[in-house]
Amino acid sequence: MRPSITTRETAPRKAIAALIAERHGHFTAADLLADARRSNLTIGRATVFRTLDLFAEQGALERLDLPSGEHAYVACVPTEHHHHVVCRSCGASAEVADTGLQAVVRQIGDRSGYRIDSHRLELYGLCPTCRRVGAQ
């Protein structure tokens, strides 16, 4: 289906993938680096960045721009086009299909005269758990 980017199965990459799997919400490169140090793994800063880029290209990660301007990542299954809902309290995130959004995008294209070929929708709020707990 896909040209599958040529990459090697290296120890650092497996380690980083494992660290990501243990995380719940979104995380930054610095978070991962800290995780690695905590686990006594010797992984270079550069490797973390290079690997995050790689995973993002492969679709296993998606890069988010938080409202604060921070660059974060979330794990996601490389599936159809989708968007993320991010909890501003605990950082958890969920994937959502863009049902209905296609129509909105098309309409915006028509009205603006732009030929729209990509878009990003990011949603922020409180996840069910944090709602219940009453976090603000």
Add this chain to the structure above:
Amino acid sequence: MRPSITTRETAPRKAIAALIAERHGHFTAADLLADARRSNLTIGRATVFRTLDLFAEQGALERLDLPSGEHAYVACVPTEHHHHVVCRSCGASAEVADTGLQAVVRQIGDRSGYRIDSHRLELYGLCPTCRRVGAQ
């Protein structure tokens, strides 16, 4: 209508506003700083950042996160909630109302269980002019 944030009409602020007015598409803080130098204006780096923040708070600018991860700004009229369509060729941008998006957001909230309280939609494509010229 609005508490109108208290600010002073200073020379640097007017100068920066003028530089912004001369720009067409989106721009970064570095762009503005370069503009200022080019015009032989003595404006400190810090002032540019502080002023951009100020304008953004006032609603005269909106901060965009380009797909590249760059932080850019676009001028906009401080009006209702809206979104921006950005031309990936020339950087021009247009404002669009979020007609229909409200419904999508509501639906996503229902399905995901999140209480969504803010969102960002950014659209990328080619503006009418670049389409005509055939830019890719």
Add this chain to the structure above:
DNA sequence: CTTCATGCAAACCCTTTGCACGTCG
């Protein structure tokens, strides 16, 4: 073996901060 990935450190941004001076109102 050959190619590709790593680690390290330095280099490079971009953005913020501390502080003394200038100025708007």
Add this chain to the structure above:
DNA sequence: CGACGTGCAAAGGGTTTGCATGAAG
């Protein structure tokens, strides 16, 4: 005049790069 804004330089983060070593296929 008093509060607020400015410029400068330095600090602070985040991200990238150059290069020799090491591992993968």
